[in-house]
Amino acid sequence: MKTRHTRAPLLVGVSALLILGLSACGATTDAGSSEGAEGAEGTEEIQPLVAGVIPVTDIGPVYMAQQNGLFEENGFDLTLQPAGSSTEIIQAMQSGQVQVGYGGSTGVFQAVENGVDLVIVAAASATPDDPENGINDLLVTADSPLTSARDLEGKKVAVNAPGGYTQLLADIAVKADGGDPAKVSYVQMGVPDQPAALDSGAIDAFVAGEPFGTLGREENGFRTLANPFEYLSDSAAVAGVWYALRSDVEKRPDYYAKVVEAIDAANAYALANDEELRENIAEFTKIDPALAARIRLGSYGKLPLTVENLQPIADWSLELGYVKKPVDFDTLIWEP
Amino acid sequence: MSTRVVPAQREVRTPFIQSRMSTPVLGAAGILAFVTLWELSSRLGLVNPAYLPPFSDVALTVLDVVAGEQYRAQFWSALGSTLLGWSVGLVIALVAGIVVGVAIGSNRWVRDITHSTIEFLRPIPSVGLIPIAIVVFGVRPAATIAIVVWACFWVVLIHVIYGVADVDPVGDATARSYGLGFFARARFVVWPTVLPYLMTGLRLSGTIALVVAVTIEIVVQAPGLGQMIAQYQSAGNAPVVYALALLAGVLGLVINLALGRLERAVLVWHPSVRGEVVA
Numbered sequence: 001m002k003t004r005h006t007r008a009p010l011l012v013g014v015s016a017l018l019i020l021g022l023s024a025c026g027a028t029t030d031a032g033s034s035e036g037a038e039g040a041e042g043t044e045e046i047q048p049l050v051a052g053v054i055p056v057t058d059i060g061p062v063y064m065a066q067q068n069g070l071f072e073e074n075g076f077d078l079t080l081q082p083a084g085s086s087t088e089i090i091q092a093m094q095s096g097q098v099q100v101g102y103g104g105s106t107g108v109f110q111a112v113e114n115g116v117d118l119v120i121v122a123a124a125s126a127t128p129d130d131p132e133n134g135i136n137d138l139l140v141t142a143d144s145p146l147t148s149a150r151d152l153e154g155k156k157v158a159v160n161a162p163g164g165y166t167q168l169l170a171d172i173a174v175k176a177d178g179g180d181p182a183k184v185s186y187v188q189m190g191v192p193d194q195p196a197a198l199d200s201g202a203i204d205a206f207v208a209g210e211p212f213g214t215l216g217r218e219e220n221g222f223r224t225l226a227n228p229f230e231y232l233s234d235s236a237a238v239a240g241v242w243y244a245l246r247s248d249v250e251k252r253p254d255y256y257a258k259v260v261e262a263i264d265a266a267n268a269y270a271l272a273n274d275e276e277l278r279e280n281i282a283e284f285t286k287i288d289p290a291l292a293a294r295i296r297l298g299s300y301g302k303l304p305l306t307v308e309n310l311q312p313i314a315d316w317s318l319e320l321g322y323v324k325k326p327v328d329f330d331t332l333i334w335e336p
Numbered sequence: 337m338s339t340r341v342v343p344a345q346r347e348v349r350t351p352f353i354q355s356r357m358s359t360p361v362l363g364a365a366g367i368l369a370f371v372t373l374w375e376l377s378s379r380l381g382l383v384n385p386a387y388l389p390p391f392s393d394v395a396l397t398v399l400d401v402v403a404g405e406q407y408r409a410q411f412w413s414a415l416g417s418t419l420l421g422w423s424v425g426l427v428i429a430l431v432a433g434i435v436v437g438v439a440i441g442s443n444r445w446v447r448d449i450t451h452s453t454i455e456f457l458r459p460i461p462s463v464g465l466i467p468i469a470i471v472v473f474g475v476r477p478a479a480t481i482a483i484v485v486w487a488c489f490w491v492v493l494i495h496v497i498y499g500v501a502d503v504d505p506v507g508d509a510t511a512r513s514y515g516l517g518f519f520a521r522a523r524f525v526v527w528p529t530v531l532p533y534l535m536t537g538l539r540l541s542g543t544i545a546l547v548v549a550v551t552i553e554i555v556v557q558a559p560g561l562g563q564m565i566a567q568y569q570s571a572g573n574a575p576v577v578y579a580l581a582l583l584a585g586v587l588g589l590v591i592n593l594a595l596g597r598l599e600r601a602v603l604v605w606h607p608s609v610r611g612e613v614v615a
Contacts, residue, residue, distance in 0.1 A: 082557035192569045286571040
């Protein structure tokens with residue numbers, strides 16, 4: 001009998017843990033349960049839409065539209081499903097759980113080259129056209145001996161994903177300054193760790209991402225060594241895009257036409273309401289609202305999705321070896 | 337150092353502790369020393385406070401995360417998601433591990449045939465399987481659970497196999513000669529032998545499952561404590577990140593203590609727990 005007594009409170013405790021765990025079942029939204037293959041195209045009914053996103057500021061416009069009920073008005077029940085990388089989003093897309101995904105245009109070019117049949121359906125973000133206000137500057141410490149991007153040859157530069165967009169930007173800056181990008185030694189490092197690493201001398205420069213670019217400038221006195229956007233193109237270029245699988249788009253053109261319409265509307269609203277956009281970015285990314293009001297943002301809704309606006313990044317990607325063959329724009333951009 | 341000789345009959349072999357009081361006292365002293373070191377290194381600027389906020393700030397943030405208006409809802413729902421993945425994964429691994437382990441362990445032939453395969457599969461790092469899990473399950477809780485199951489299944493399996501193999505042949509033969517059937521032998525001979533092994537496997541799995549679950553959440557942004565940590569890290573909010581890391585540590589401690597107590601409660605009859613009982 002004695003064992004009974006010792007066991008009872010314990011069982012209560014363990015079952016309480018289990019119940020707490022199970023009760024979360026009801027609390028969490030069951031993302032991904034929506035099956036993407038519904039033949040019937042209802043115009044009136046609410047349709048599920050799962051967007052694969054990376055938790056960055058570029059998602060701000062779509063998040064804001066979701067909060068404001070814009071997607072509901074367009075007949076969508078939108079779920080933003082966070083993922084760690086574009087690769088994961090594409091994988092979830094192929095298993096039919098995600099209908100549309102966010103990613104850098106370079107990543108999409110690379111995926112298409114590797115045989116994933118994607119189409120770009122809408123622009124997510126563009127580089128700012130104000131060269132003084134670069135969001136992805138190469139930052140160095142205030143007392144760094146480096147004077148221009150060419151000096152990065154033989155130096156350590158941190159990027160969050162080797163072979164990705166940030167490294168492409170650093171390469172552009174070095175190359176345009178007459179240096180050899182191959183001589184730069186890139187170190188893979190999470191964006192949040194980069195300011196501390198620069199401070200301690202573990203790296204010589206990093207490609208800023210917000211909010212760490214703004215924080216680094218304010219708190220550590222980091223200065224801009226080079227702004228890759230100056231060399232990227234004469235004007236701004238589309239950098240972040242929304243994409244989908246070609247097979248999905250061809251299967252449900254009406255559905256995707258409405259998706260594109262909703263995203264475009266979200267971007268247009270973001271362009272007109274900067275302050276509200278920043279509040280929503282703070283809410284979505286958990287960046288402190290006061291900080292979110294100061295950070296540098298790309299431009300949203302300003303540049304339409306055209307070949308001209310995608311071309312600069314495609315050209316640089318080819319020149320620097322990020323893609324092997326010229327990007328084939330003939331069918332890459334999907335027009336409803 | 338005291339040189340007092342302990343009388344011989346006082347030499348009771350207890351597995352973890354010498355005396356009932358020393359562990360909590362020494363433990364508290366250790367924690368206090370660590371906290372002081374943390375606090376001072378941050379306050380004195382040995383480490384940049386922006387990257388390592390002082391402990392006192394983090395402690396206040398912990399209260400804020402647990403009960404404050406701003407983070408409370410998110411934290412508890414994240415904790416729930418993590419514990420859901422943890423508990424479901426652990427239960428599946430436990431059931432699968434027991435069933436497969438008993439099947440393999442009962443027969444020497446099967447044990448030898450499967451041994452190399454198990455030893456090959458077991459060291460595959462669970463984090464390395466994340467891409468596969470995402471392809472199969474998507475970024476849903478299912479992916480997290482699958483990897484938790486993978487990580488814990490082997491631990492449980494190995495313990496059960498060795499437990500079944502450890503059945504006393506004399507005891508088994510005795511049970512047979514007394515005419516006990518298969519189920520009766522399983523109940524009275526095999527199960528009591530396996531149980532201590534299984535409980536050890538469970539206690540180890542409990543912590544492994546938590547580590548794996550939080551890691552996956554950080555990497556693939558699956559809902560849970562890990563996702564919340566990654567989110568505040570990307571937002572440059574160091575105090576909350578440290579607070580969440582502390583809370584995850586406390587959670588691990590609670591799980592370990594609870595499973596330890598469960599182990600002692602279940603094995604109250606076992607010599608290793610019973611210790612020397614003066615009749």
